[in-house]
Amino acid sequence: MDLSLMNKEQRKAIETTEGPLLLVAGAGSGKTRVLTHRIAYLLGEKGVPSYNILAITFTNKAAGEMLSRVNSLIEEDAGHMWISTFHSMCVRILRRDINHLGYDNSFSILDPTDQQSVVKGILKKRNLDVKQHHPRKILNFISDKKNQLITAEEASKEAEGYLDGLYSEIYTDYQEILYRNSSLDFDDLIMLTIDLFDRNPDVLKYYQNRFQYVHVDEYQDTNHAQYQLVNMLTAKYRNICVVGDSDQSIYKFRGADITNILNFEDDYPEAVTIKLEQNYRSTKTILDAANAVINNNSERKPKELRTERDGGAKIKTILADSERAEGQEVVRNIRDLSRKYAYSDIAVLYRANSQSRAIEDALVKSSIPYKMIGGMKFYQRMEIKDLMSYLKVIQNPHDDISFTRIINTPKRGIGAKTVDKLTAYGGIHGISIFEAINDADFIGIPKGAVTTLMSLLDKLKNLKEKSKYMSVTELVDETLYDTGYLDALEKENTLESRSRIENLDEFKTVTREFDNEREINDELLFEFLSEMALVSDQDGVEANAGVTLMTMHASKGLEFKVVFIVGLEEGIFPSQRVMYDDDELEEERRLMYVGITRAEDQLILSRADSRMIYGKYESNLQSRFLQEIPDELIDGEVIDINTPFSRPKQQAKSTVRQKSRVMTNNSGVSFKVGDKVTHKKFGDGIISNIKGDGDSKELDIVFTSEGPKRLLANFAPIEKKE
DNA sequence: TCGGTTATCATTTTT
DNA sequence: TGATAACCGA
Numbered sequence: 001m002d003l004s005l006m007n008k009e010q011r012k013a014i015e016t017t018e019g020p021l022l023l024v025a026g027a028g029s030g031k032t033r034v035l036t037h038r039i040a041y042l043l044g045e046k047g048v049p050s051y052n053i054l055a056i057t058f059t060n061k062a063a064g065e066m067l068s069r070v071n072s073l074i075e076e077d078a079g080h081m082w083i084s085t086f087h088s089m090c091v092r093i094l095r096r097d098i099n100h101l102g103y104d105n106s107f108s109i110l111d112p113t114d115q116q117s118v119v120k121g122i123l124k125k126r127n128l129d130v131k132q133h134h135p136r137k138i139l140n141f142i143s144d145k146k147n148q149l150i151t152a153e154e155a156s157k158e159a160e161g162y163l164d165g166l167y168s169e170i171y172t173d174y175q176e177i178l179y180r181n182s183s184l185d186f187d188d189l190i191m192l193t194i195d196l197f198d199r200n201p202d203v204l205k206y207y208q209n210r211f212q213y214v215h216v217d218e219y220q221d222t223n224h225a226q227y228q229l230v231n232m233l234t235a236k237y238r239n240i241c242v243v244g245d246s247d248q249s250i251y252k253f254r255g256a257d258i259t260n261i262l263n264f265e266d267d268y269p270e271a272v273t274i275k276l277e278q279n280y281r282s283t284k285t286i287l288d289a290a291n292a293v294i295n296n297n298s299e300r301k302p303k304e305l306r307t308e309r310d311g312g313a314k315i316k317t318i319l320a321d322s323e324r325a326e327g328q329e330v331v332r333n334i335r336d337l338s339r340k341y342a343y344s345d346i347a348v349l350y351r352a353n354s355q356s357r358a359i360e361d362a363l364v365k366s367s368i369p370y371k372m373i374g375g376m377k378f379y380q381r382m383e384i385k386d387l388m389s390y391l392k393v394i395q396n397p398h399d400d401i402s403f404t405r406i407i408n409t410p411k412r413g414i415g416a417k418t419v420d421k422l423t424a425y426g427g428i429h430g431i432s433i434f435e436a437i438n439d440a441d442f443i444g445i446p447k448g449a450v451t452t453l454m455s456l457l458d459k460l461k462n463l464k465e466k467s468k469y470m471s472v473t474e475l476v477d478e479t480l481y482d483t484g485y486l487d488a489l490e491k492e493n494t495l496e497s498r499s500r501i502e503n504l505d506e507f508k509t510v511t512r513e514f515d516n517e518r519e520i521n522d523e524l525l526f527e528f529l530s531e532m533a534l535v536s537d538q539d540g541v542e543a544n545a546g547v548t549l550m551t552m553h554a555s556k557g558l559e560f561k562v563v564f565i566v567g568l569e570e571g572i573f574p575s576q577r578v579m580y581d582d583d584e585l586e587e588e589r590r591l592m593y594v595g596i597t598r599a600e601d602q603l604i605l606s607r608a609d610s611r612m613i614y615g616k617y618e619s620n621l622q623s624r625f626l627q628e629i630p631d632e633l634i635d636g637e638v639i640d641i642n643t644p645f646s647r648p649k650q651q652a653k654s655t656v657r658q659k660s661r662v663m664t665n666n667s668g669v670s671f672k673v674g675d676k677v678t679h680k681k682f683g684d685g686i687i688s689n690i691k692g693d694g695d696s697k698e699l700d701i702v703f704t705s706e707g708p709k710r711l712l713a714n715f716a717p718i719e720k721k722e
Numbered sequence: 723t724c725g726g727t728t729a730t731c732a733t734t735t736t737t
Numbered sequence: 738t739g740a741t742a743a744c745c746g747a
Contacts, residue, residue, distance in 0.1 A: 058737070087737060112736085130742090131731085186737060221737090254736060352734050374736085408723095415723050534737075553735045575734055591735080614732070615738040 001044055001073075003037070013274045014038045017046055017213070020234075020268035022261075023243040026305045027290070027597035028281030028559065031243050035215060036066055038241065039081070040073035042213055051080035054211040054233070058218040060085055060535060062557060066217075082211070086226050087534050090189040093196070093207065095530070100200050101192060104182040106526055108392050109533035113385065114401045115139055115185055122173045133166075141167045142174060146187035147223040147255035149194065151175075181399050181432070190225040197232050208236040218557075219244035219264075223255035231267070238268065246301060247294050250553060250591045252584075262301075279305045279597075281559055283312020286603050289629045290596040296628050297586045305597075314635035317626070318606035323355075323567075326608040327362030330564055333604060334368060334547060337562055343369055345561035347548040349595050351573040355566065356549050363547065373550035379535070383489075383500040384507055388532070390479050394463045395525045398432035407433070410488035412452050418445050434460075459483060468522040471515040473508055475525065480504065552595040563599035565592075568607040569620035571689055580702070592625045605629075620689060621673060671699060676721040679703065684721070 003011050010030060013023055014037045025031035039055060042048040057063045067083045082089060091109070099105050110118070119135040145155050152172040159165040178184065184192065197204035214234050216222065219242035222230070234240040242264060249258045265271050279287055287307050294300070318333070320326035334346055348359050353374055363370045378384060386409050389402035397403075400423070408414040419433075425443050426436040436443075437457055440450045459482050467475050480486040486504075489497045514528055548560065567573055573592070578584035596603060605626060610619035671677070675687045685703035701718070 060737090085737065189737095250735075251737090253734080354733055411724080413723070417723090551735060577734070612738070 001037070001041055006034075006037070007278055009274050009276050009278070010034050010037075013276070014041050016272050016274070017042055017048075018239060020238055020264070020271040021241040022264045022268075022271050022273045023241065024273065024275045024301075024303065025243050025245055026275075026277050026279060026303060027245065027248060027594070028279040029276035029305070030278075030280050031217075031276060032062075032066065032069070034276070035217065035241075035243060036069040036073060039066075039070050039078075039215070043070075043074050043076065043078060043081075048213060049080070050076075050078045051210060052212040053081045053215075054089075054213070055081070055083040055215040056086055056089060056217065056230075057083070058085065058221060058557070060088065062217065063088075085534065086222075086229070087186060087189050088531075090193040090229075091530050091534065093193050094184075094189065097196055097200070097203050098192065100203070101196055103179070103184075103192070104396075106396055107182045107184050108396050108399050108402070108529065109189070110178070110183050110185045110401065111379075111533065112139075113380065114183075117404075118174055118177055118401060119170065122170050122177070125173075126170075138167055138170055142171045143187050144255060145171060146185075146191050147225050149191060149225050149228060180430075181401055182396060183399060183401065187225070190229060194225060194229055194232065197229075204232060205236075207233055212237045213239045214241070216240070216242045217244075218248075220246050220249040220258055220261045221251045221256045222260050224257055224260075227257065227260045238270075240268070247297075247303065247590055248556060248594050250556065250587060250594060252587050275303065277303060277305055279307045281600050282307060282597060283309045283601060285312045285314055285633050286596060286599050289315055289603065289633050290593055292630055292633075293589060293596065293625055293628045294593045297589055299583075299586055313602045315629065315633050316602070316604040316635050318604065320606065320608045321610070323358040323608045323611035324361070326566060326606055326611075327358040327360075330359060330566060330604075330606060331362040331366050331368065333564070334363075335366065337602070338368075341561050342545065343547045344545050346564070347550070347555065347558075347560040347562070347598065348564040348566060349550060349552045349555050349598065350566050351552065351575060351591075353551060355572075359549060359566065363549075369546035370549055371546045373548065373554045378503070378506075379532075381500075381503055383503055386485065387476065387480065387504060387507065388529075390463075390483060390485070391475070391525065392529060393434070394460060394467055394475075394479070395529055397434040397460065397464070400426070400433045403433050406483075407453075407456070410484055412456070412484075414449055414452060418449050418453075421445055456483075467525045469520065471511075471520055472524060472528045473511040473515050476504075476508060476511055552591050555598050556594050559598055559600055561600045562602045562604070563595070564604045564606060565595045566606045567611075568605050568623035568626045569611075570623055571618075571620040572611075573623055573625070589625065618689070619673065671720065677701060677718045678721055679718045 003014060006014065010033070013021070013034050017038070023031065023034065025034070035055065039053060042053060043050060055063075055066060057066060063083050063085055067078070067081075070078055070081070070083070082092075084092070094103075094107070095105060098107065116135045116139065119138050120130060123130055123133060123135070145152075150158075152168065152175045155168040155171055156165070159168040178188070197207075211233055214230065216230055221244070230240065230242075242261065244261045246258055246261055249256060249261075252258065265273060282290070284307055287305050291304055316333070318326065318329045320329045330348060334343075337346060350356060350359070356372060360370070360372065379388075386406060389405040392399050392402040393406060404419055404423070407419060421443050422433045422436045422440070422445075425439065426433050429436070434457070437453045440453055445453075463475065463479055463482060466478055470478065486501070489501050510532075511528070514531070518524065518527075552565070565573075570579065574585055574588040578588050607622055607626070610617050612618075671687055671690065673687055673690055676684065677687060678684055679701070683703055685701040687699050688702050689700035699718075
């Protein structure tokens with residue numbers, strides 16, 4: 001194999017095939033290239049059989065890309081190699097052997113919406129207020145526990161305090177419901193695989209012997225459960241190669257544990273560590289900015305990216321009046337750039353999906369093609385979820401979660417009362433709703449409803465038969481037709497219903513693609529559903545024309561010639577919630593680092609003086625991350641603000657400034673962001689933000705001794721200093 | 723049971 | 738502001 005184009009470190013990484021290897025791979029350092037070549041080297045030069053190789057990536061897209069790149073490097077067939085995400089790997093393992101744990105092998109996989117409805121159901125049953133106990137919070141709790149490999153039983157035992165105890169009980173209920181529905185959530189996939197290995201050493205041994213060479217990409221984003229799983233798999237041969245960059249760890253909120261990568265050398269004392277610091281992506285200007293920003297993090301191993309692309313265009317900044325103006329300004333710049341670059345070379349990145357609207361609006365008005373990743377996701381649209389629920393019920397009739405979704409969709413006169421009765425009856429007798437319908441006559445369900453239900457049951461049974469010899473696409477057509485779903489939409493004949501029909505058609509391009517790849521067999525539907533449950537939005541990033549809009553999280557692993565980062569304001573990015581927590585702020589800064597390092601040629605940073613949030617205007621100071629970039633890297637006038645909370649210098653655009661200078665009734669004083677104030681109780685502080693107006697006007701004040709507080713401007717006992 | 727209206731509440735980030 | 742849950746009247 002020709003490794004002459006590799007640098008010294010890369011070559012060493014490829015050739016170090018035995019024993020544990022830690023690859024510290026900075027952004028743009030060609031780690032995918034190294035990984036693919038390493039696998040090809042194992043196959044070609046070392047003669048390792050392809051079935052002995054496992055590579056785990058973060059997204060399906062990354063997996064697909066890696067597979068095709070490996071294939072282009074080697075002659076022989078790499079067909080038996082596993083290159084997949086943690087989750088699809090676990091589905092594959094569990095599908096074979098989960099019956100050892102008492103689950104049905106044809107389990108379904110819950111998506112987040114399904115999880116929510118399960119939790120909501122539990123809350124309702126326990127007469128708990130959804131507003132007091134947010135399902136999302138509870139699901140976070142459950143997910144945290146599962147990532148720590150703590151079972152419901154253990155959680156209940158260890159629980160301290162009321163909330164902990166309650167949530168643990170809900171966790172128990174939740175797990176029971178999932179078990180009864182033979183459903184697993186994302187975290188179960190990992191946790192139960194470990195459980196399977198624990199209880200069945202033979203199964204573990206099989207996979208240990210099979211995967212003698214294990215690779216894990218984005219190792220900094222693994223959580224404890226994933227860490228455990230990898231360690232189990234590699235315990236015998238210890239040929240484990242992990243790749244990661246602690247500076248790009250941005251998923252702590254989801255349980256990612258950065259110490260997994262930081263402690264790798266302790267876990268494997270014989271490990272070889274190789275640092276890839278040569279960047280092949282960005283200009284020096286961009287890298288200097290990235291390095292300058294990330295250097296403000298105290299909790300990091302020193303590392304400095306180098307590039308041979310000297311100089312490059314300076315970083316441009318945009319200061320707009322409002323988020324609307326920001327969108328227009330971004331689009332104006334995109335138009336200018338489009339003389340030199342294709343639209344697909346350009347990306348606009350933001351902190352939160354809600355920021356996309358202003359950009360989208362401006363793009364639509366200029367008829368510039370664009371594609372948005374995330375946001376209102378295709379697979380979360382009602383019609384797609386409905387169809388998926390039908391398919392899930394056809395595949396697994398005991399899936400009550402999906403069945404309750406479609407039992408009255410389209411409307412067929414089955415109301416909440418009927419569903420309640422069926423659920424209650426099913427609960428008592430330990431049977432699913434599907435089975436409970438057979439006894440519908442005896443449980444006080446109106447005759448009309450019984451007839452409808454029986455006919456629905458018939459249709460579903462028929463479809464299940466059909467699923468055994470039909471392609472998924474054909475089955476989708478049959479389902480939409482037989483159940484009257486399509487008919488109902490056609491009758492509605494509104495703009496919306498027509499767009500729903502279009503989306504369903506669009507869905508069929510997905511099924512067609514799936515069908516083309518395989519032969520018809522009676523497991524087809526199951527395979528399809530398993531695969532679908534694990535696709536992410538990132539997987540939808542295609543190389544077709546158009547500007548790409550997405551969050552910085554979604555941008556990890558991608559690169560663009562030109563990158564815009566918008567909304568660089570305190571309270572937006574860094575987000576309000578993390579601004580005063582050092583750890584979280586560092587994670588936020590890493591996110592900025594990820595954003596900056598996506599850019600190859602040109603970086604454009606933008607912010608708005610004031611923007612609409614919850615229907616109110618708010619103005620924020622410029623982001624501290626902007627200030628962390630050295631002035632000499634920035635093109636044009638630099639807005640000089642020395643500390644995050646000092647007062648911005650007057651700009652030429654004074655009309656805008658006025659918006660943030662809100663008058664208050666408080667002794668006739670006007671407060672503005674950056675003002676120093678004294679509070680009777682809290683002492684000295686600085687105003688960091690102003691929200692609302694009139695009586696509900698609020699001041700965010702950071703007090704020297706008390707930290708951040710939010711106070712009502714008209715009523716708080718504060719005085720302006722100086 | 724259903725459709726329309728009003729009230730209320732919230733924004734990170736996602737395999 | 739915009740989504741959605743609760744509510745109400747037919």
